[in-house]
Amino acid sequence: MHRLRLSLFAFLLAGLGFELLPSAASMQQSRVDPAKGGVGDITGPYEVPDPKWPEWAHPYPKPGYIWGSQGGVFAESPNRIYLANRGELKLPDRVPPNFPGNWGFFNQQAATQPIANMVNCIVVVDGNGKLIEAWNQWDKLFEWGRGPHQVYISPYDPERLVWVVDDMRHVIYKFTHDGKRLVQTLGVLDEFGDNDDLTRFRRPTMIDWLPDGTFFVADGYGNTRVVKFNKDGKPLMKWGTRGTGPGQFNTPHGIAVGGSPPRVFVSDRGNRRIQVFDVNGNFLEEWPGIAPHSMMMSADEHVWAVDSISDRIVKFDLSGHAEYSFGQFGTRPGYTWAMHQISADQDGNLFIAEVFGGRTQKYRPKPGADPTQLVRGRSLMPMAGGTR
Amino acid sequence: MTRIRGAQASGCANDVHAHANQPPPRLRRSAGALAKAEACALLVALSLTLAGVVVSAQQRPNFTGTWKYVSSTPPNYPGSNGWGVPSPTVVVTQTGTELTIESGQFGAASMKVVYKLDGTDTVWDGTSSSQSGSTAVVKWRTKASWDGNRLVLYTWNTALNQMRDIMSLSGGQLTIVRATEQPGPSTNATLTYTKGS
Numbered sequence: 001m002h003r004l005r006l007s008l009f010a011f012l013l014a015g016l017g018f019e020l021l022p023s024a025a026s027m028q029q030s031r032v033d034p035a036k037g038g039v040g041d042i043t044g045p046y047e048v049p050d051p052k053w054p055e056w057a058h059p060y061p062k063p064g065y066i067w068g069s070q071g072g073v074f075a076e077s078p079n080r081i082y083l084a085n086r087g088e089l090k091l092p093d094r095v096p097p098n099f100p101g102n103w104g105f106f107n108q109q110a111a112t113q114p115i116a117n118m119v120n121c122i123v124v125v126d127g128n129g130k131l132i133e134a135w136n137q138w139d140k141l142f143e144w145g146r147g148p149h150q151v152y153i154s155p156y157d158p159e160r161l162v163w164v165v166d167d168m169r170h171v172i173y174k175f176t177h178d179g180k181r182l183v184q185t186l187g188v189l190d191e192f193g194d195n196d197d198l199t200r201f202r203r204p205t206m207i208d209w210l211p212d213g214t215f216f217v218a219d220g221y222g223n224t225r226v227v228k229f230n231k232d233g234k235p236l237m238k239w240g241t242r243g244t245g246p247g248q249f250n251t252p253h254g255i256a257v258g259g260s261p262p263r264v265f266v267s268d269r270g271n272r273r274i275q276v277f278d279v280n281g282n283f284l285e286e287w288p289g290i291a292p293h294s295m296m297m298s299a300d301e302h303v304w305a306v307d308s309i310s311d312r313i314v315k316f317d318l319s320g321h322a323e324y325s326f327g328q329f330g331t332r333p334g335y336t337w338a339m340h341q342i343s344a345d346q347d348g349n350l351f352i353a354e355v356f357g358g359r360t361q362k363y364r365p366k367p368g369a370d371p372t373q374l375v376r377g378r379s380l381m382p383m384a385g386g387t388r
Numbered sequence: 389m390t391r392i393r394g395a396q397a398s399g400c401a402n403d404v405h406a407h408a409n410q411p412p413p414r415l416r417r418s419a420g421a422l423a424k425a426e427a428c429a430l431l432v433a434l435s436l437t438l439a440g441v442v443v444s445a446q447q448r449p450n451f452t453g454t455w456k457y458v459s460s461t462p463p464n465y466p467g468s469n470g471w472g473v474p475s476p477t478v479v480v481t482q483t484g485t486e487l488t489i490e491s492g493q494f495g496a497a498s499m500k501v502v503y504k505l506d507g508t509d510t511v512w513d514g515t516s517s518s519q520s521g522s523t524a525v526v527k528w529r530t531k532a533s534w535d536g537n538r539l540v541l542y543t544w545n546t547a548l549n550q551m552r553d554i555m556s557l558s559g560g561q562l563t564i565v566r567a568t569e570q571p572g573p574s575t576n577a578t579l580t581y582t583k584g585s
Contacts, residue, residue, distance in 0.1 A: 114524075115547060115548075143546070144529065144544055145548070168550070168571070190531075192550070192552060192567065192569060194567075202567075202569070202574065203569060203574070221569075221573075221574060222567075
């Protein structure tokens with residue numbers, strides 16, 4: 001019954017989605033530019049390459065367990081992909097023979113139920129999903145929370161430090177590239193502060209950077225603000241209050257920085273819009289009609305937003321024109337259930353982490369795919385001392 | 389300055405030793421007196437600080453009592469999925485080292501929870517129950533710290549329930565500024581309790 005309800009819901013959303021983007025754009029009269037793609041365009045310019053899916057990157061849980069919610073993914077290169085897992089879930093005693101290997105198959109959100117064992121929370125895999133590194137030494141950091149929310153490397157950092165946001169423990173961790181050392185913790189572990197507290201977060205969600213290392217944190221589930229830090233992690237300013245007006249938020253869940261002059265694009269998920277600010281928090285404009293879990297600034301200076309309502313990936317230019325979209329709710333290969341972070345490698349492969357589907361899928365460009373429809377990851381600074 | 393004079397008068401600045409190769413007596417006396425005055429000032433400041441700490445500790449409120457729920461802001465604050473729901477009665481017992489709260493705010497059933505007042509964690513295994521009736525054995529943890537006359541209490545469990553209560557006393561009323569976190573929406577409320585029996 002639940003599955004039927006979900007399917008109906010997805011169908012209705014898909015139907016709405018067909019109109020959603022043009023209608024969103026039509027609210028901005030000058031921006032009417034219907035997005036290409038539409039219902040049925042499930043994987044867009046991509047295909048799911050591994051016919052054995054979901055074996056891709058799924059050999060690690062011990063017998064009787066399965067990966068739970070997948071908070072984040074970051075492709076540093078085609079053969080070094082960081083996966084942020086929110087722990088492992090115990091499988092039912094009897095698993096149907098057609099069980100594909102991801103929790104979403106049970107039509108139960110993998111985010112919170114049942115309580116996950118916090119193991120293999122950060123792992124690094126190659127392009128085939130083969131394990132390269134498991135940062136099990138840090139699993140204990142996530143035990144009192146729900147695991148890592150997202151994972152990143154700043155495109156401007158030659159050290160390629162690895163940043164991990166932990167929303168439920170109210171902190172952001174910065175690790176060395178190899179994961180051997182925890183370099184910095186932003187926030188106070190387990191303590192949450194209110195909107196005017198620059199020492200504590202209240203369930204932070206996402207980060208993005210300026211070329212000089214200045215970074216912005218969307219904060220988040222509990223607070224309703226963006227906090228700006230200098231490159232060393234010193235808080236510089238904050239903006240945002242709870243509400244629906246310009247500069248107000250309800251669950252700022254995603255953030256992307258780019259453009260010239262640089263702008264800060266904030267997913268105001270609860271208000272179903274993207275808000276645009278200058279780097280000092282001055283409101284510039286809003287793009288209504290989309291409620292992204294996450295956003296990504298691409299190498300060709302577009303904002304790619306993953307919509308929590310329609311389960312579609314939408315490409316915006318920096319003026320808010322929706323240029324293209326694809327994707328559809330579902331638990332079969334290629335479909336998605338709550339995309340939470342996307343990342344693209346230098347070969348054009350796209351990785352999508354699903355918090356409710358409980359998997360991270362790899363998408364490969366179809367032969368002859370339109371390059372304007374591909375998500376292009378930002379180049380990273382060459383690593384000091386060479387890449388690993 | 390008054391404090392320094394007071395210290396000198398009490399015998400702190402008597403002893404100026406003479407040594408060979410020292411500056412003229414007037415300067416020596418002056419330097420020695422200055423050093424003595426500084427030492428005494430430091431001593432007095434330290435004493436006053438310690439006294440302040442003692443006074444401050446003595447002034448910290450004692451929340452012991454049986455407290456009856458009066459109201460909340462926003463009105464009819466419901467808590468969050470059975471977590472942080474204002475309990476009609478909260479029984480608080482405070483000693484010099486810990487504070488114990490017995491309340492229904494930790495889930496569907498009334499529960500006794502201990503907070504150590506030295507800032508260290510208290511961890512135990514227990515059940516987590518919700519109003520929906522589901523229960524699970526989870527780890528619990530609490531922590532307390534003073535912020536002036538306010539007591540900040542954190543309660544966490546591994547079922548992803550989190551609560552921050554900031555407690556204060558005023559005019560015979562107990563005020564709890566409550567914030568909860570769960571994977572769902574955050575909540576904030578100010579709860580007022582009055583002494584009852």
